[in-house]
Amino acid sequence: MDAREAALLTLNTCQRQGGWSDGALKKQLAAGGLEGREAALATQLCFGVVQNQLLLDFYLSKFSNIPLRRMESKVVQALRLGLYQMLFLSRIPQSAAVNSSVELTRTHCKNPRAPGMVNAILRSLQRNLNQLPTIPQNDPAEYLSILYSHPVWLVEELLPLLGSEGTAEYLQANNSQPPITAMVNTTKATTQQVAQLLAEQGVEVASHPWLEDCLILNKTGNLERLDAYQQGLFYVQDPASRLMALASGAAPGMRVLDVCAAPGGKSFAAAIQMENQGEVISCDLHPHKKKLIQAGADRLGLSIIKPMTADGKVRREEWVSAFDLVLVDAPCSGLGVIRKKPDIRYKDPEPLADLPQVQEAILENAAGYVKTGGVLMYSTCTIVPRENGEIVAAFLKKHPEFVREAFILPGPAGEVSEGEITLWPQVHQTDGFFICKLRKVGETP
Numbered sequence: 530m531d532a533r534e535a536a537l538l539t540l541n542t543c544q545r546q547g548g549w550s551d552g553a554l555k556k557q558l559a560a561g562g563l564e565g566r567e568a569a570l571a572t573q574l575c576f577g578v579v580q581n582q583l584l585l586d587f588y589l590s591k592f593s594n595i596p597l598r599r600m601e602s603k604v605v606q607a608l609r610l611g612l613y614q615m616l617f618l619s620r621i622p623q624s625a626a627v628n629s630s631v632e633l634t635r636t637h638c639k640n641p642r643a644p645g646m647v648n649a650i651l652r653s654l655q656r657n658l659n660q661l662p663t664i665p666q667n668d669p670a671e672y673l674s675i676l677y678s679h680p681v682w683l684v685e686e687l688l689p690l691l692g693s694e695g696t697a698e699y700l701q702a703n704n705s706q707p708p709i710t711a712m713v714n715t716t717k718a719t720t721q722q723v724a725q726l727l728a729e730q731g732v733e734v735a736s737h738p739w740l741e742d743c744l745i746l747n748k749t750g751n752l753e754r755l756d757a758y759q760q761g762l763f764y765v766q767d768p769a770s771r772l773m774a775l776a777s778g779a780a781p782g783m784r785v786l787d788v789c790a791a792p793g794g795k796s797f798a799a800a801i802q803m804e805n806q807g808e809v810i811s812c813d814l815h816p817h818k819k820k821l822i823q824a825g826a827d828r829l830g831l832s833i834i835k836p837m838t839a840d841g842k843v844r845r846e847e848w849v850s851a852f853d854l855v856l857v858d859a860p861c862s863g864l865g866v867i868r869k870k871p872d873i874r875y876k877d878p879e880p881l882a883d884l885p886q887v888q889e890a891i892l893e894n895a896a897g898y899v900k901t902g903g904v905l906m907y908s909t910c911t912i913v914p915r916e917n918g919e920i921v922a923a924f925l926k927k928h929p930e931f932v933r934e935a936f937i938l939p940g941p942a943g944e945v946s947e948g949e950i951t952l953w954p955q956v957h958q959t960d961g962f963f964i965c966k967l968r969k970v971g972e973t974p
């Protein structure tokens with residue numbers, strides 16, 4: 530199996546079964562025994578097609594007599610792969626892009642006429658690459674939707690928030706490849722020691738420009754096989770999540786509750802900040818996720834983390850007013866992590882409508898666990914106000930005993946004087962993320 534075949538099979542699985550491309554690709558690479566450059570190419574092809582799917586389909590449909598929706602899924606994926614390479618990967622000769630897609634169609638598609646059709650469509654596109662049809666600009670949302678391959682409903686939601694230039698910048702940032710950021714487990718080693726160990730194993734390592742104890746990694750190969758990973762000297766996390774822990778003020782000796790904890794990233798960040806002194810109770814609704822948190826904590830040697838299965842909406846009397854710090858990293862639409870999970874954009878938006886209700890209920894219940902004088906953090910990895918600022922505003926209306934508290938972050942975010950911030954990939958070079966810090970200044974009424 531080569532990179533293109535792995536990409537085709539992954540894209541086809543995701544299209545037909547609705548899975549996530551990152552997970553499906555990982556399985557496909559393992560099944561096909563792909564490593565190194567072939568694995569990197571398969572990843573680029575797979576993510577590139579997903580990131581540009583609406584644009585690719587716009588052009589393909591102009592050059593095909595048959596609507597794409599009436600073609601076999603693998604034929605559509607072969608067409609997308611061929612055109613993606615021609616438009617975005619100038620290092621690949623165009624003839625190789627066309628021929629490989631024709632070959633994939635011959636090997637994997639049922640219809641004997643499919644290879645001829647794929648050849649004809651891609652050759653015709655190749656001849657017209659310098660004069661492709663223009664995307665209509667009369668409707669700004671539709672234009673940006675096609676140009677940057679995001680659904681119209683999302684673009685329509687962003688335009689009033691960011692304006693057309695800001696929206697375009699955000700959508701473009703979503704189609705970029707974020708760096709791998711490794712957070713050093715400073716309870717076990719210094720950043721310099723970890724950087725050296727990684728470099729000795731051939732990883733390209735650089736310091737993060739503004740986040741302490743964070744390394745940017747390149748050429749990791751299978752990261753989980755690295756000695757530094759196996760020894761629990763780092764974990765992979767976006768800077769936004771670390772910023773949430775920094776804003777929270779988690780400190781040694783505190784009693785902390787992480788209400789929505791799996792797979793454990795915020796708990797790990799807090800426990801490391803606490804120098805593994807104190808207690809972090811890390812809960813998640815789903816029983817199978819408890820093991821995931823425990824495995825991460827064990828690998829990192831963070832003994833203060835106590836994983837539990839618990840529903841964040843259901844009150845536990847023994848926890849009332851018992852914690853210095855409560856983290857609510859709420860289940861959300863994930864629209865801030867499109868860079869890492871490019872297919873989030875194509876998921877059905879209908880179930881997202883119920884999320885604010887769940888978020889409100891979890892925040893409401895979690896607030897009861899904060900001691901007077903303690904801190905309640907609310908965060909999500911999304912950028913839409915209805916899951917972020919609007920949740921906090923509604924909560925504060927009912928809870929005068931809580932107030933927003935200013936905090937200072939390293940990097941472009943700087944001082945957050947209003948106590949809440951939305952981080953954006955195009956501005957802060959992080960995932961899209963929301964952080965709000967609330968201090969309980971009075972007794973529960």
Ligand SMILES: C[S@@+](CC[C@H](N)C(=O)[O-])C[C@H]1O[C@@H](n2cnc3c(N)ncnc32)[C@H](O)[C@@H]1O
Pocket residue numbers: 770788789790791792793794795796812813814815818839840841842858859860861891910
């Ligand atoms: C955004 S993720 C948390 C990410 C985690 N804090 C981290 O940094 O790794 C939200 C989590 O909330 C969990 N969840 C959903 N509903 C919940 C509920 N009612 N109570 C507790 N956890 C819930 C989900 O299983 C999911 O793991």
